[in-house]
Every structure is written in structure tokens, then in C-alpha cells.
Amino acid sequence: MxxxxxxxxxxxxxxxxxxxxxxxxxxxxxxxxxxxxxxxxxxxxxxxxxxxxxxxxxxxxxxxxxxxxxxxxxxxxxxxxxxxxxxxxxxxxxxxxxxxxxxxxxxxxxxxxxxxxxxxxxxxxxxxxxxxxxxxxxxxxxxxxxxxxxxxxxxxxxxxxxxxxxxxxxxxxxxxxxIDPAVPFDVASLIGCSAGTGFGAVANNAEVIAGESAVVVGSGGVGLSIIAALRLAGATPIIAVDVSEARLDEARLAGATHALLGGPDLAERVAEITDGGADAAFEAIGRVQTMAQLPELIRPGGRAVFVGLPPEGQKVEIDGLLLAYEGKTIIGSNYGGLVPARDFPRIAAAYRAGMLPLDRLISARVRLDEVNEAFEAMRRGERTRSVIVFD
Ligand SMILES: NC(=O)c1ccc[n+]([C@@H]2O[C@H](COP(=O)([O-])OP(=O)(O)OC[C@H]3O[C@@H](n4cnc5c(N)ncnc54)[C@H](O)[C@@H]3O)[C@@H](O)[C@H]2O)c1
Ligand SMILES: [Zn+2]
Ligand SMILES: [Zn+2]
Structure with a gap:
């Protein structure tokens, strides 16, 4: 070596x-x-x-x-x-x-x-x-x-x-x-954050294994990367949640078996699909309200992974008695627990083998001068990932 x-x-x-x-x-x-x-x-x-x-x-x-x-x-x-x-x-x-x-x-x-x-x-x-x-x-x-x-x-x-x-x-x-020069630059860029974070949240933080059920709340760039990584890990069912139908369509393409619009009855709908709650749940928005909802989506003994990052200083309210009584774990995920020199080439290899469809996560390729429009599209929930490409 x-x-x-x-x-x-x-x-x-x-x-x-x-x-x-x-x-x-x-x-x-x-x-x-x-x-x-x-x-x-x-x-x-x-x-x-x-x-x-x-x-x-x-x-x-x-x-x-x-x-x-x-x-x-x-x-x-x-x-x-x-x-x-x-x-x-x-x-x-x-x-x-x-x-x-x-x-x-x-x-x-x-x-x-x-x-x-x-x-x-x-x-x-x-x-x-x-x-x-x-x-x-x-x-x-x-x-x-x-x-x-x-x-x-x-x-x-x-x-x-x-x-x-x-x-x-x-x-x-x-x-x-x-990394392998055969990986296109636009796909490779995602490995540096969204795809890396998603892969790591599944493989390193939640340690999802084949046959486990999972729910992902928020199907933007990070959420779809989590969904793709869950598919790679063999999780099933994989439930995508978002407020945008367009994001949910992309979630299905990335590997979600079910797609739900968010709402107050989300826990019941997830429990129905997973026979009592998912083994692992991921928040990939950065809203304290959806973070608080996360432990309700998992079964006793399940893992709730906080990937989304809320505004500074905001607190998440959680039922402490239920969390302890049902033996649930909350995991904070910083950069997917990645070891970049180990994990980036693995992610690239999975993409090259056709097992991680990272190219499907890119919804627009834009020039540097179009950067403000790219952020506007993100705020409107219109795009999964915009990638700025340079000549
Ligand atoms: N923990 C980490 O290391 C890490 C790394 C990268 C990004 N992040 C964080 O992950 C979060 C997501 O990043 P992103 O790039 O995917 O953003 P994004 O804007 O592309 O995705 C957010 C998604 O959440 C959806 N959404 C918004 N409100 C919702 C609601 N109430 N219910 C359900 N869905 C809702 C949006 O439609 C969108 O699809 C951000 O907070 C970002 O800072 C964390
Ligand atoms: Zn990022
Ligand atoms: Zn150090």
C-alpha cells in the first residue's frame, strides 16, 4: 500500500x-x-x-x-x-x-x-x-x-x-x-458533504443492517443521500417524508419504497407501514419540530438520528420518560461519523458499481453567476441539489 x-x-x-x-x-x-x-x-x-x-x-x-x-x-x-x-x-x-x-x-x-x-x-x-x-x-x-x-x-x-x-x-x-478519476466531478462533489453525510449517517451512526426498516424526514440533498445509502445497506421498507411532492418523486427514484407527506399523524402512518415503528429514523431538515417528532417514529429499542442542523440556540422538546422506558437512542450525526480517507473512496466505489445512484440526486447544473438563483430554488423546495460546475 x-x-x-x-x-x-x-x-x-x-x-x-x-x-x-x-x-x-x-x-x-x-x-x-x-x-x-x-x-x-x-x-x-x-x-x-x-x-x-x-x-x-x-x-x-x-x-x-x-x-x-x-x-x-x-x-x-x-x-x-x-x-x-x-x-x-x-x-x-x-x-x-x-x-x-x-x-x-x-x-x-x-x-x-x-x-x-x-x-x-x-x-x-x-x-x-x-x-x-x-x-x-x-x-x-x-x-x-x-x-x-x-x-x-x-x-x-x-x-x-x-x-x-x-x-x-x-x-x-x-x-x-x-478518488477514482472515472467518477464525474459533479457526482464527486456530493461525496464531500451530502452523499458523504448520508452514507455515514446510515453506515457509521445508525449502523443499519439489511432488513431493518427506516424513515427519513426531509428529502432534500442530504435526505435523498440517506435514502440511497439505506437502499445500499439493504434496509426495507424505506419511508421518505417531505412537504413537496416533487421531492417525494425523487425519493422514490433514489430508493424509497414509500413516500409520505409530513403531518401530525406521521407517527401512526409510519407505525402502520413498519408494524409498530421504524428501526431507524433520520431528520434531514434542521427543524426542531420534526426533530422532536423523530423518537415517535421508531419502535422500542430504535435509533433516532439527528442529521439536520437547526438555527443556533433552538431547543428540541422530547418525552424523556417514554424515551427511557422504550429504550430508544438519539444519535447526533456530525459529518456522518466519516473518516474521509476511508469512506470517500468507498462511496465512489459504490457509485461506480451502480449501487449508489448519486447522479440522480443532482437536479440542476449551474454556473457560478447563477448561485443566487440556486439558493432561491432551494428555499422554494424546487431542487434536490444544484451543483455549480466550472470549466
Ligand atoms: N449533520 C451534518 O453533518 C450535516 C451535513 C450536511 C447538511 N446538514 C444539514 O442537513 C439539513 C438538510 O440539508 P439539505 O442540503 O438536504 O437541505 P435541503 O433544503 O435540500 O432539504 C431540506 C428538505 O426538507 C424538506 N422540508 C422542509 N420542511 C419540511 C417539513 N416540515 N416536513 C418535511 N419536509 C420538509 C424540504 O422540502 C427539502 O426537501 C440542513 O439543516 C443542513 O445544514 C447536516
Ligand atoms: Zn453540506
Ligand atoms: Zn484531533
């Missing part, structure tokens, strides 16, 4: 002067959120420093539009501004900093948005998503800095340390996971 883990440094050159980021500064067009024009982004030209030690510059070829970006634009979460939005990206390595040994120019990569420290107990124990030293939630690279400057020379912050909606990005080598 030496080749897969490590490459001789000689083949990993290519930056104008590896180790001298200033010499390799690049002008890139990117979708920037400043919070001074409502929920709208502007496409600006920014200066991106070259990769420092242990970093790579990636030419972005596709960037997905995720519900998490929308939370930021709609003022539900606070992040450092100005923010280069997007965190679901795939592209090609085009420059490497000094000391990079695992990636070379031309490698196809998917970017991980949770950039763990790689050294703490959680990281060493295979739980990078639980690393408390990660700086990516503050939109900073592991060294606590950003590689970006705007036209006025001020710092700009890549959302989740990715800033995917940009022609090029700089990330740590460990956050750029090499």
Missing part, C-alpha cells in the same frame, strides 16, 4: 516555487457573502495565496449547494465575514506545497470540510469528526489563518475552511481525498 499512502516528493512538485506561497498568488472568481445585501452573494475576484507547507491548491470543477450554506445566508448561523461560500467540492490538484507526499498534480480529489487536527486522541481513535481542535468551523485552516484576500486587501474566510464556490481553493493535503 506504499503507493496509495505516500508518493515520492519528486513527483509532487508543480507549484511555481513550493513553500513560497506569495510567489504563487492567484486571482480567482468566487461567490462571496458579506451580509450587506440580504441573503445574496456577489461574485468577486479575490487573491488566493499559493499552498504553504502540507497544503495543496485544487482547481475546483464542481461545487454543490448545501442546506448548511443556506443557514448562513439566512442569518441562522454566524460565521466570519466576508465568507467564500460552499463546502461541497471536487476538483483537480494543480499545485502542492512543500512536504506534500500523498498527492500529485492532476489527482482528482474530493474535499473534506471537517479538518481535524490529525494528532489528538479522537483523531488517533478514528473519530476525526469529534476533534475539538479543528479550526474549520471558524473558517480557518489548521494553522488558524486564511489564504484569501479581497480586492481591498482584507482577509476573506472560506466557509468551513473550504470555500468551494471558487475557481480554486487551498486546503491541507489531508483534507483533499484522492
Amino acid at each position: 506504499t503507493e496509495a499512502c505516500e508518493r515520492p516528493e519528486a513527483t509532487a512538485g508543480g507549484a511555481a516555487d513550493p513553500g513560497d506561497p506569495a510567489a504563487d498568488r492567484l486571482e480567482v472568481r468566487a461567490a462571496v457573502f458579506r451580509g450587506d445585501d440580504g441573503d445574496r452573494l456577489r461574485v468577486e475576484t479575490l487573491a488566493l495565496a499559493g499552498p504553504s507547507h502540507g497544503e495543496v491548491r485544487v482547481r475546483v470543477r464542481a461545487a454543490g449547494v448545501c442546506g448548511s450554506d443556506r443557514h448562513v445566508l439566512d442569518g441562522e448561523w454566524n460565521v466570519p465575514l466576508p465568507a467564500i461560500m460552499g463546502h461541497e467540492a471536487a476538483g483537480v490538484v494543480e499545485a502542492v506545497g512543500a512536504g506534500v507526499r500523498g498527492l500529485g498534480i492532476g489527482d482528482h480529489v474530493v474535499i473534506a470540510w471537517h479538518q481535524a487536527c490529525q494528532r489528538c486522541g479522537e483523531c488517533a481513535g478514528g473519530k476525526p469528526w469529534a476533534c475539538t481542535r479543528a479550526r474549520s468551523n471558524d473558517s480557518l485552516l489548521p494553522d488558524g489563518t486564511t489564504r484569501w484576500r479581497d480586492a481591498g486587501g482584507s482577509e476573506a474566510f472560506p466557509y468551513l475552511a473550504v470555500g468551494a464556490m471558487s475557481e480554486a481553493i487551498v486546503v491541507p493535503e489531508f483534507a483533499a481525498i484522492r
Whole structure:
């Protein structure tokens, strides 16, 4: 496995002067959120420093539009501004900093948005998503800095340390996971968030096995990824829930055996289909009301997985007595419990084998200039996933 883990440094050159980021500064067009024009982004030209030690510059070829970006634009979460939005990206390595040994120019990569420290107990124990030293939630690279400057020379912050909606990005080598170049870039980008999160929520968090029943509340990009992963795991029945008939049609295509419009009697309808409640339930919207409903959808001993992320500070009300009495488990799912270097290639392999129809999750391919329309379509519930494609 030496080749897969490590490459001789000689083949990993290519930056104008590896180790001298200033010499390799690049002008890139990117979708920037400043919070001074409502929920709208502007496409600006920014200066991106070259990769420092242990970093790579990636030419972005596709960037997905995720519900998490929308939370930021709609003022539900606070992040450092100005923010280069997007965190679901795939592209090609085009420059490497000094000391990079695992990636070379031309490698196809998917970017991980949770950039763990790689050294703490959680990281060493295979739980990078639980690393408390990660700086990516503050939109900073592991060294606590950003590689970006705007036209006025001020710092700009890549959302989740990715800033995917940009022609090029700089990330740590460990956050750029090499994948099979036969996977198209638009599909590959999804692996970096929605498809990765969905796969991980099923395989790593809920540990669903063949023949178990499941219900997924919210059938957007993340929900459909959960449904596709449930199908891969052999779950049945798979019940999709949404408020949009169009989303439910797509849920059937992704592998749902039943599709229900949400409502107050949801628990009864799920109990009827599953003979008393599902083994596993997933919330993939980010609404505290539907999160509170989740334990009612599972049978005694079942698992309720919180994947959707509500606005900051909102509380979920749950019947504690019933939860304990019926031995139900609530699981918080951060990035699907993924180990990106292990799980991204697995997801790509399942797609290549025709077992995970990720291409069906993409409802529109748009240009960077169309980014605001893509978010509007998401707010209207019109599209599952828009993917920004770059030439
Ligand atoms: N835990 C994680 O690591 C993680 C990773 C990625 C995304 N997320 C979160 O997952 C959530 C979903 O993201 P997405 O990109 O799929 O968003 P999305 O907007 O594409 O999907 C949300 C879906 O929920 C549906 N919906 C809205 N209200 C509903 C209701 N009352 N009942 C049933 N369905 C309803 C919408 O029609 C839509 O199909 C967001 O909160 C996002 O931040 C979490
Ligand atoms: Zn760590
Ligand atoms: Zn996301």
C-alpha cells in the first residue's frame, strides 16, 4: 500500500516555487457573502495565496449547494465575514506545497470540510469528526489563518475552511481525498458533504443492517443521500417524508419504497407501514419540530438520528420518560461519523458499481453567476441539489 499512502516528493512538485506561497498568488472568481445585501452573494475576484507547507491548491470543477450554506445566508448561523461560500467540492490538484507526499498534480480529489487536527486522541481513535481542535468551523485552516484576500486587501474566510464556490481553493493535503478519476466531478462533489453525510449517517451512526426498516424526514440533498445509502445497506421498507411532492418523486427514484407527506399523524402512518415503528429514523431538515417528532417514529429499542442542523440556540422538546422506558437512542450525526480517507473512496466505489445512484440526486447544473438563483430554488423546495460546475 506504499503507493496509495505516500508518493515520492519528486513527483509532487508543480507549484511555481513550493513553500513560497506569495510567489504563487492567484486571482480567482468566487461567490462571496458579506451580509450587506440580504441573503445574496456577489461574485468577486479575490487573491488566493499559493499552498504553504502540507497544503495543496485544487482547481475546483464542481461545487454543490448545501442546506448548511443556506443557514448562513439566512442569518441562522454566524460565521466570519466576508465568507467564500460552499463546502461541497471536487476538483483537480494543480499545485502542492512543500512536504506534500500523498498527492500529485492532476489527482482528482474530493474535499473534506471537517479538518481535524490529525494528532489528538479522537483523531488517533478514528473519530476525526469529534476533534475539538479543528479550526474549520471558524473558517480557518489548521494553522488558524486564511489564504484569501479581497480586492481591498482584507482577509476573506472560506466557509468551513473550504470555500468551494471558487475557481480554486487551498486546503491541507489531508483534507483533499484522492478518488477514482472515472467518477464525474459533479457526482464527486456530493461525496464531500451530502452523499458523504448520508452514507455515514446510515453506515457509521445508525449502523443499519439489511432488513431493518427506516424513515427519513426531509428529502432534500442530504435526505435523498440517506435514502440511497439505506437502499445500499439493504434496509426495507424505506419511508421518505417531505412537504413537496416533487421531492417525494425523487425519493422514490433514489430508493424509497414509500413516500409520505409530513403531518401530525406521521407517527401512526409510519407505525402502520413498519408494524409498530421504524428501526431507524433520520431528520434531514434542521427543524426542531420534526426533530422532536423523530423518537415517535421508531419502535422500542430504535435509533433516532439527528442529521439536520437547526438555527443556533433552538431547543428540541422530547418525552424523556417514554424515551427511557422504550429504550430508544438519539444519535447526533456530525459529518456522518466519516473518516474521509476511508469512506470517500468507498462511496465512489459504490457509485461506480451502480449501487449508489448519486447522479440522480443532482437536479440542476449551474454556473457560478447563477448561485443566487440556486439558493432561491432551494428555499422554494424546487431542487434536490444544484451543483455549480466550472470549466
Ligand atoms: N449533520 C451534518 O453533518 C450535516 C451535513 C450536511 C447538511 N446538514 C444539514 O442537513 C439539513 C438538510 O440539508 P439539505 O442540503 O438536504 O437541505 P435541503 O433544503 O435540500 O432539504 C431540506 C428538505 O426538507 C424538506 N422540508 C422542509 N420542511 C419540511 C417539513 N416540515 N416536513 C418535511 N419536509 C420538509 C424540504 O422540502 C427539502 O426537501 C440542513 O439543516 C443542513 O445544514 C447536516
Ligand atoms: Zn484531533
Ligand atoms: Zn453540506
